[in-house]
Amino acid sequence: MERIKELHKQKLSEFNIQRDSINKLWNINEQTAQLLYMLIKTKQPKNILEIGTSNGYSTFWMSLASEQLGVIIDTIEVDEARFKLAQKNLTGRKNIILYFGKAEQIIPKLNKKYDFVFIDANKVDYINYAKLILKKLNDKAIIVADNVISHKESLQEYLDYTKSNSAFESMLLDIDSGLEISVYKIQ
Ligand SMILES: C[S@@+](CC[C@H](N)C(=O)[O-])C[C@H]1O[C@@H](n2cnc3c(N)ncnc32)[C@H](O)[C@@H]1O
DSSP, X not given: OXXXXXXXXXXXXXXXXHHHHSSSOOOOOHHHXXXXXXXXXXXXXXXXXXXXXXXXXXXXXXXXXXXXXXOEEXXXXXXXXXXXXXXXXXXXOTXXXXXXXXXHHHGGGOOOOEEEEEEOSOGGGHHXXXXXXXXXXXXXXXXXXXXXXXTHHHHHHHHHHHHHOTTEEEEEEOSTTOEEEEEEOOO
16 A cells, blocks of 8 residues: 555645645545555446545545556535535546536436445435435445444434345444445345
């Protein structure tokens, strides 16, 4: 990981400066970013979906992990200022498609199947995102949901859903804001 960080030192330092100087970017921390990187490197998904781009920090790390694989990352952001910042920050990255708007409206229009989904948007709506992406998941797709500890109450419906649906096998990881990692199995 040190080699990757060294290679992208300047961009990562720009992200750090933004995180410290702009309110409400809500970026994942570096440990979570590196975990996404490792999961993607291992899983080698064909298509990735991210719900909640913010200024593109997590997208950048996922792009680093997948650029050599011919993978496309579809990422959705509803806030215009953060969307524009992400566009700027991710200029030159060739495997990212940025969508501006509400995930609930955009997801139904994406005619693709995903092997890896990162959910990091409006906490009470995780359950709605999950229901929308269900038919767009490939067998053995991985879903990573952020904030499952920091926003446990808002996310409870989502957590109950993955727990009660036998298509999902999930584990909770107590790092950063808490991650739930689920594997989806077509039944
Ligand atoms: C926690 S931040 C994402 C941080 C980003 N994943 C990162 O680590 O760099 C959540 C983002 O989701 C966006 N968001 C909230 N509700 C949304 C929705 N319904 N559709 C798309 N984006 C949404 C917010 O505007 C916010 O920028």
